[in-house]
Amino acid sequence: MLARFFQKxxxxxxxxxxxxQEKTTKKIWAVAGGKGGTGKSIIASSIAVQLARRDKRVxxxxxxxxxxNLHSYLGVTPAPITLADFLRNRTARLSDALVVxxxxxxxxxxxxxxxxxxxxxSNQLKENLIQQIKELDFEYIILDVGAGTGYNNIDFFLISxxxxxxxxxxxxxxxxxxRFVRSCLNRKLMRRFQNTPYQPLIxxxxxxxxxxxxxxxxxxxxxxxxxxxxxxxxxxDEILSFxxxxxxxxxxxxxxxxxxxxxxxVTRKYLGVNLNYIGYVTYDDRxxxxxxxxxxxxxxxxxxxxxxCIRNIVDSxxx
Numbered sequence: 001m002l003a004r005f006f007q008k009x010x011x012x013x014x015x016x017x018x019x020x021q022e023k024t025t026k027k028i029w030a031v032a033g034g035k036g037g038t039g040k041s042i043i044a045s046s047i048a049v050q051l052a053r054r055d056k057r058v059x060x061x062x063x064x065x066x067x068x069n070l071h072s073y074l075g076v077t078p079a080p081i082t083l084a085d086f087l088r089n090r091t092a093r094l095s096d097a098l099v100v101x102x103x104x105x106x107x108x109x110x111x112x113x114x115x116x117x118x119x120x121x122s123n124q125l126k127e128n129l130i131q132q133i134k135e136l137d138f139e140y141i142i143l144d145v146g147a148g149t150g151y152n153n154i155d156f157f158l159i160s161x162x163x164x165x166x167x168x169x170x171x172x173x174x175x176x177x178x179r180f181v182r183s184c185l186n187r188k189l190m191r192r193f194q195n196t197p198y199q200p201l202i203x204x205x206x207x208x209x210x211x212x213x214x215x216x217x218x219x220x221x222x223x224x225x226x227x228x229x230x231x232x233x234x235x236x237d238e239i240l241s242f243x244x245x246x247x248x249x250x251x252x253x254x255x256x257x258x259x260x261x262x263x264x265x266v267t268r269k270y271l272g273v274n275l276n277y278i279g280y281v282t283y284d285d286r287x288x289x290x291x292x293x294x295x296x297x298x299x300x301x302x303x304x305x306x307x308x309c310i311r312n313i314v315d316s317x318x319x
Contacts (some may be wrong), residue, residue, distance in 0.1 A: 027139065027141070028161050028162075029142050029161065030164065031044035031142065032153060032165055033166045033167065033173075034165070034178070035147050037168070041070050042073055043247060044142055044164075045060060045073040045296065046310045050310060053103070057138050057139045058142065059106075059108070059109060059136055061133065061143050062110055062111035063143045063144055065087075068083075072294050073296065074106075074296055075295050079110040082110040083109055084111075086132075094132040095132075102296075126152060130156070134159070148180075149183040154180075162317070164246075165247065166249050167246065167248055169250070169252075174262070177246075181271060182270075182271055185242055192234070197227075198227075198228075201214075201223060201224065205220045216270045221236060221239075239271075239272045240272070246260055246263060246277045247279055250282075251280045251282050257280050260280060261277060264276075278317075279309065279312060281306050282306055284306035286301040287306050
C-alpha cells in the first residue's frame with residue numbers, strides 16, 4: 001500500500017516542478033561533493049563559464065567556507081573584498097564582493113579562507129547570507145559548496161533549484177555521496193516537522209544503524225502513516241520534491257559510468273529520492289594541467305574530453 005502511495009505522489013509531483021521552473025527567472029545551482037577531491041570546484045567553475053558563454057548573466061560564489069580556492073580555477077587574483085568581509089560585517093551587502101572575471105557576463109564572489117573560524121558561522125549569519133544570495137541580480141547563481149555533511153554545506157545545497165552532486169567512481173566517494181544525500185533529506189524533513197510529535201522519529205532516521213533506527217525512509221513513512229496518514233502524505237511530498245542531480249567525474253571505463261546508476265538506484269531504494277544521473281566527465285590529465293596554470297579549462301583546453309563532457313551537461317540543462 002505504501003509503495004503505491006509513493007508512486008502516486010511521485011507522478012502527481014512531476015508537473016508542479018515543471019511549472020515552477022517555467023515561472024522562475026533566477027536559478028540557483030549548488031554544486032557539492034560528499035568528500036574532497038571529487039573535482040566539484042572545477043565542475044562548478046566550468047559550468048559557470050559555459051553559461052556565461054551562452055549570454056547568461058552569471059555569478060559564482062565560493063561557499064566552501066574556510067577552505068575555498070575557486071578564484072584559482074578562474075584565473076582571478078585574490079579579491080580586495082571577499083565573502084569574509086561580509087561575514088565579518090566589514091561590508092553590509094554581499095554584492096560589494098562581486099569581482100569581474102575575464103569572461104563577459106561572469107562574476108565571482110571569492111572565498112573566506114583567510115579568516116579562522118568562518119567555517120562555523122552562526123545560524124543567524126548564515127540565514128542573512130542565504131537571503132542576500134537569493135537577492136543577487138543574476139540569471140544564474142552558482143554555489144561551490146564545501147565537501148562533507150556540515151550544516152552549512154547542507155543548507156547551501158538545499159536552497160538551490162538544481163542541486164548538482166559530483167562524485168568519482170571510488171568506494172569512499174560513493175559512500176560519502178550517499179551519506180550527503182541522506183543528510184540533506186533528513187535536514188529537509190527536520191525543518192518541515194520541527195516542533196511536531198514526529199521530530200524524534202526523524203532524528204532516529206538519521207542514524208539507521210542505531211537501536212530503534214529506520215533502515216530505509218519507507219520504514220519511517222510507514223511509522224508516521226500508522227500514527228497520522230495526512231502527515232505521512234506531507235512527508236512523502238517533501239521526499240519527492242528533493243531531486244538532486246548527479247555527475248560522475250574522472251570516469252575511465254564503462255564500469256565507472258555505471259557507478260552513477262548504482263548511486264541512483266541505492267538512493268531510490270533506501271531514501272526514496274529520485275536522483276537524476278545527468279552525465280559524466282571523462283578523466284583528463286589536462287584538467288590538472290589547467291588548474292596548475294591557474295587558467296580555466298575552457299580557455300586552455302577547450303576541445304579536451306572533459307570540456308566536451310561539461311558542455312554536453314550544460315546543454316542538457318538548458319535544452
